[in-house]
Amino acid sequence: MTAATTVHGAPTRAASYGSIARSRRRTLYWSYFFLAVFVVFFLTPPLYMLVTSLKSSAEISAAANPWWVERPTLENYIALLTENQFLTFFKNSALIAVCVVAVTMAIAILAAYSLSRMGFWGSATLATGVFLTYLIPDSLLFIPLFKTFAWIHDVTGIELINHWWVLILLYPTLTVPFCTWIMIGYFASIPKELDEAALIDGASYFQVLTRVFIPVALPGIIAATIFAFTVSWANFLYPLAFTTSADQLVLPAGIVTTLIKGDVFNWGQIMTGALLGAAPPLIIYAFLMDYYISGLTAGATKG
Amino acid sequence: MSEVVARDIPVAVSGARVRRRPLVRRKTLVAVGFALPLIAVIAALVVYPALYAIHLATLNKSMQHFVGLGNFAFLFKRNTFWMVVEQSIVFAVSAVIFKALVGFIVAHFVHNIPARGQRKWRGMLLIPWVIPPAMSTLAWLWLFDPSYSAFNWILAHLGLPEVAWLGNPYWARFCVILVNVWVGSPFFLIMYLAALKSVPEQLHEAAAIDGANWFQKIWYINLPMMRNIIQITALFSLIVTFANFDIVKILTQGGPVDQTHVFATWAFNWAITGNDIPAGAAVSLFMAPILAVAAFLILRNVRKRGGEA
Numbered sequence: 001m002t003a004a005t006t007v008h009g010a011p012t013r014a015a016s017y018g019s020i021a022r023s024r025r026r027t028l029y030w031s032y033f034f035l036a037v038f039v040v041f042f043l044t045p046p047l048y049m050l051v052t053s054l055k056s057s058a059e060i061s062a063a064a065n066p067w068w069v070e071r072p073t074l075e076n077y078i079a080l081l082t083e084n085q086f087l088t089f090f091k092n093s094a095l096i097a098v099c100v101v102a103v104t105m106a107i108a109i110l111a112a113y114s115l116s117r118m119g120f121w122g123s124a125t126l127a128t129g130v131f132l133t134y135l136i137p138d139s140l141l142f143i144p145l146f147k148t149f150a151w152i153h154d155v156t157g158i159e160l161i162n163h164w165w166v167l168i169l170l171y172p173t174l175t176v177p178f179c180t181w182i183m184i185g186y187f188a189s190i191p192k193e194l195d196e197a198a199l200i201d202g203a204s205y206f207q208v209l210t211r212v213f214i215p216v217a218l219p220g221i222i223a224a225t226i227f228a229f230t231v232s233w234a235n236f237l238y239p240l241a242f243t244t245s246a247d248q249l250v251l252p253a254g255i256v257t258t259l260i261k262g263d264v265f266n267w268g269q270i271m272t273g274a275l276l277g278a279a280p281p282l283i284i285y286a287f288l289m290d291y292y293i294s295g296l297t298a299g300a301t302k303g
Numbered sequence: 304m305s306e307v308v309a310r311d312i313p314v315a316v317s318g319a320r321v322r323r324r325p326l327v328r329r330k331t332l333v334a335v336g337f338a339l340p341l342i343a344v345i346a347a348l349v350v351y352p353a354l355y356a357i358h359l360a361t362l363n364k365s366m367q368h369f370v371g372l373g374n375f376a377f378l379f380k381r382n383t384f385w386m387v388v389e390q391s392i393v394f395a396v397s398a399v400i401f402k403a404l405v406g407f408i409v410a411h412f413v414h415n416i417p418a419r420g421q422r423k424w425r426g427m428l429l430i431p432w433v434i435p436p437a438m439s440t441l442a443w444l445w446l447f448d449p450s451y452s453a454f455n456w457i458l459a460h461l462g463l464p465e466v467a468w469l470g471n472p473y474w475a476r477f478c479v480i481l482v483n484v485w486v487g488s489p490f491f492l493i494m495y496l497a498a499l500k501s502v503p504e505q506l507h508e509a510a511a512i513d514g515a516n517w518f519q520k521i522w523y524i525n526l527p528m529m530r531n532i533i534q535i536t537a538l539f540s541l542i543v544t545f546a547n548f549d550i551v552k553i554l555t556q557g558g559p560v561d562q563t564h565v566f567a568t569w570a571f572n573w574a575i576t577g578n579d580i581p582a583g584a585a586v587s588l589f590m591a592p593i594l595a596v597a598a599f600l601i602l603r604n605v606r607k608r609g610g611e612a
Contacts (some may be wrong), residue, residue, distance in 0.1 A: 028415060031415040042428055044446075045439050049441075052445065120331045120334045120335050123338070124353075130341065130345065135595075135601075137544055139588065143583045148351075170558070172348060206333075234435030234437065270441055281434065285433040289429075293525070
């Protein structure tokens with residue numbers, strides 16, 4: 001075996017075994033090397049958030065090494081977590097997320113059961129339609145919705161704009177189509193014999209759903225729930241357009257609009273707020289990574 | 304015993320026959336009932352607003368009377384509009400290409416390492432996708448800060464000149480694309496990794512025996528096997544990227560001098576900041592053609608696969 005064969009990695013017949021093993025090992029080392037490079041690229045912003053959040057404003061403006069903390073302090077965390085405004089954002093976001101998840105999952109599970117199993121005239125078209133509405137982005141919908149809400153105010157006197165709870169009405173535009181779509185995929189993969197047996201035993205359609213479909217498709221339901229939560233937690237456009245008062249804002253929009261005051265950037269607090277705002281999805285992801293990934297891939301591959 | 308059975312069966316059959324028609328109708332009724340909330344939400348909150356946007360785009364600023372295509376004629380005469388068109392296309396296309404490239408490359412690296420280590424790496428690589436984009440864009444904004452940029456600190460230590468990341472139009476365009484690639488490539492990574500796992504290992508072994516090198520394996524085996532996923536992921540991402548709002552809004556607010564505006568942020572500026580809802584609706588409608596094309600292609604893809612199944 002010559003050095004040349006190992007370098008080019010195209011084994012000659014005589015040397016095949018040894019050099020395949022060696023070239024595999026080299027591939028492995030290079031893979032680890034490049035993975036490390038990409039991990040650095042992917043994790044730089046969150047780590048930089050963490051580093052800055054531990055700095056005092058004096059240390060930030062001292063323009064020392066930005067990548068390192070000389071005297072770590074929790075003062076930014078204390079400042080934010082004892083401030084009513086930030087806690088209001090957090091509470092608004094959490095309430096909205098819980099309501100949106102509940103509403104979305106109720107609508108999506110019922111509809112997916114109906115569309116995937118029971119069927120009626122036009123149900124296949126409706127399933128395709130659900131998928132198409134998933135493709136309509138919030139940046140196209142917010143203007144007509146804004147105008148519609150203003151019109152509702154003019155006609156009925158119900159003020160919808162600048163209330164945090166209006167987001168509970170708005171977020172289903174983003175969550176319902178996708179969750180229905182992936183639940184249709186999960187339900188369609190359940191063997192027909194299961195629900196037929198339950199129906200013959202005298203179960204009602206609703207009982208088939210609660211006793212058979214929901215337990216069997218639980219992984220899919222968890223994946224869809226995580227998706228609905230993440231979307232309603234992370235959305236930025238709707239709160240920015242529909243809520244303006246400080247007590248009605250939710251987390252991402254709240255941090256951007258209240259902590260950035262004119263030209264004065266309190267970066268320590270902004271980074272702390274960003275990290276705390278990113279924490280709930282990150283914690284869920286840390287514990288339920290596999291469900292998270294299955295939901296991600298199900299959306300585009302099932303159907 | 305047999306008598307009982309013999310007597311029971313006809314009764315049961317005839318009972319079923321009598322009940323069959325109302326039973327079917329009841330089933331349809333229940334099915335429609337279950338789907339009704341979905342239909343209501345989609346009709347009221349997605350289909351109606353989407354159509355209403357078209358109507359709004361034909362009104363004058365105070366929304367009192369119909370101006371037909373006046374808003375569009377007004378937009379076409381503005382230089383900024385053509386800048387936004389150009390930037391939206393450059394932004395979306397280049398971001399999707401780079402996301403797909405990064406996702407494809409990293410997916411291969413993850414696939415190469417032993418299976419038990421993959422979970423850990425994948426877990427770390429997916430973090431940009433999990434963080435709300437508005438929050439991570441704030442971190443990028445701070446990394447690009449004009450006076451305290453952490454990147455410029457590194458450049459200064461390497462003896463390189465400082466870069467005005469968000470102050471220079473070209474660098475600002477580069478930055479919004481970079482942040483978008485950072486946020487979006489984990490999605491491609493996950494999709495491509497799932498596709499890679501479904502490529503049969505025998506194909507690679509057969510190719511190795513025939514003397515194929517790594518590039519030939521990727522080009523002649525992985526790419527054709529993953530074609531479907533590559534197409535559909537790119538289309539999905541193109542839609543999302545084309546409609547992107549958060550990154551540009553936070554990072555540059557469209558500046559410097561409107562150089563980085565995309566349709567979503569410019570429409571927001573017209574409708575919410577500038578209080579000209581019809582103009583904003585007109586701008587946002589320019590996202591529709593790309594949506595229609597992508598929807599058509601995805602649907603064709605889904606139907607084709609539905610036929611195979």
